[in-house]
Amino acid sequence: MTKKYIFRKSKELVSKDDFFLWLDSLRKNYKLIGPVRDENQTTFRELNSSKKLFMEYETTMLSPGKLFIYKQREELCKFKMDGRISVEEALPLSDKQIIVGVHPCDTNAILYLDRIFLGAFKDPYYESRRKNTIIISLNCTQVLKNCFCSSVGTGPFLKASSGYDMLLTDFDDKYLVEIKSKRAEKLFNIKGKRAGAIELKIKSDKEKSLLNKFEKTINVKGLDNLFRNNLNHPVWEHTAEDKCLSCSNCVMVCPTCFCYDILDEVSVDLKTARRFRQLDACQDLRFAEVHGDNFRGGRGARLRQFVTHKLNQNKQFDIIGSVGCGRCITWCPTGIDITEIAKEIQRHEPA
């Protein structure tokens, strides 16, 4: 979403009650999606009332971008093979939706997915959903043990200037609401107290206090060359042999992992077929297999592909592939930590 609109970039303090009432008023025209707590996990899902929202959530297993904009599985085409072939594309029904409470890492992850699916070649399935999605981001109020967004420039407060619609910062019983798009300016019809220098100072103090809480860090400077020069560093094989199960959890929970597979399903009478795409993972043995060869037949090579794709290969989209959400670390069943792998290499050869 690179298009730049001219709009009033207002910043207002709005009571949370008013804000949620406003959200509910939008449900007439929009699907409302936000974080909901069940027992001890929070997930993004569709809501029928803003009362269900759990805005103080820590993190979710799956990012909202890879649930509601880039689908885990979707239909691409329908075919009929009755003598002749007929092809019909299955474009998504583009429901208008609002995703509220998107953390800075996950907002940046959506901006990363934009670079892939709205780049030189556009993916109409993604594009249609992206256009119909209003993103209301929420600055973080806490730092978890696997968060390292401050090291990759994606958080804990959102800095991106466009590509989303509103930004919330928690001010106790109020939100500091910043308008980031023209359509949000049109939609947001409640008047709050205009935020002045004092509020902005409080906001920046909140950010500073969070910045001191990070336990996990990574120095990404020079990682590009460092990885390139250490393709055969023992850490790849050791980690792969000692820990990695090639289970693909890291890829599935990663908010920027975009790889997909295309699969066809044929009807029983062999007369029709449907073509789907679904998430795929570079950790799968057959991911890079061709006839007579497999370019990443070894577990170490597959692990190296994931880690280097997240932490370097920056030239691919001009930005680092990781948003520092820490999900791949949290959900790795054997505790592989990409920041530790980078540090292991840096220890031998400081950047």
Place this chain on the structure above:
Amino acid sequence: MNLLKPIKAKIKDIKQECEDIKTYTLFVKGLFGAMPGQFNMVGYPGVGEAPISLSSVVYNGCFEHTIKGVGRVTKFLERFRKGDEILIRGPFGKGWPLDKVGGKDILLIAGGVGLAPIRPVLQKILSKRKSFGKISLLYGAKNEKRVLFINEFDKWQKNISLYLTVDEVVQHPPVSPLAERGSNVGLVTDLLDKVKIDSKNTFAFICGPEIMMRFVCLRLLAMRVDKSNIYVSLERRMKCGIGHCGHCQHFGLFVCKDGPVFSYDQVCGLPDGLL
């Protein structure tokens, strides 16, 4: 435009090149243009798609794919007859850099089915023969029964130098048009000993198994051809062809959209490859 939606292609002709390799002449309605070295995703509903380079230039909406039946899709294609319909998406990727080689000498080096993506560039060169310098085709096949486009060699040889080799001879005494040409037995790299080149003025376009391209590139470097004048066409698993599905990623590069033709200095030394 939805680049994931395939279009229908009619099979105008099928030529059996050898035991398990066929050349399909396809026709699509509407505008279709492709550069030598580009590829299509060729497939059928319910079976899937495979990335296949065009093995000819496009003429009147017709073009060719030379396909060896080895996987799910390519084996399935073997059942089709003239007049049947299949699906394609494309063309995708960057082809051979013909714009950079005007007036230069070109070594075209192919191994096995790797001759297929080289053939359209050769056709293009032959149609504008005077715009290029010395052209040599070095071609290695597994054995004398697996040689592609053998009927066209006479025509080619009138305008370019042809060097042929087979890895092994399976028929004794060797009865094949190849034997009459005094072709070699040995690897395609051996053929490089036979050509004399002006290394400063020479470009090389290579396609074949990656391990073959590795050694051809090394030999060319030893012959003082510049890394940036050597071009290779890579093969990777692909699902989309447009840099989205991620399968063909090669340390930051997408083989489908940044390639499949790369200069050697772009891909030399990258992990998970042999170059």
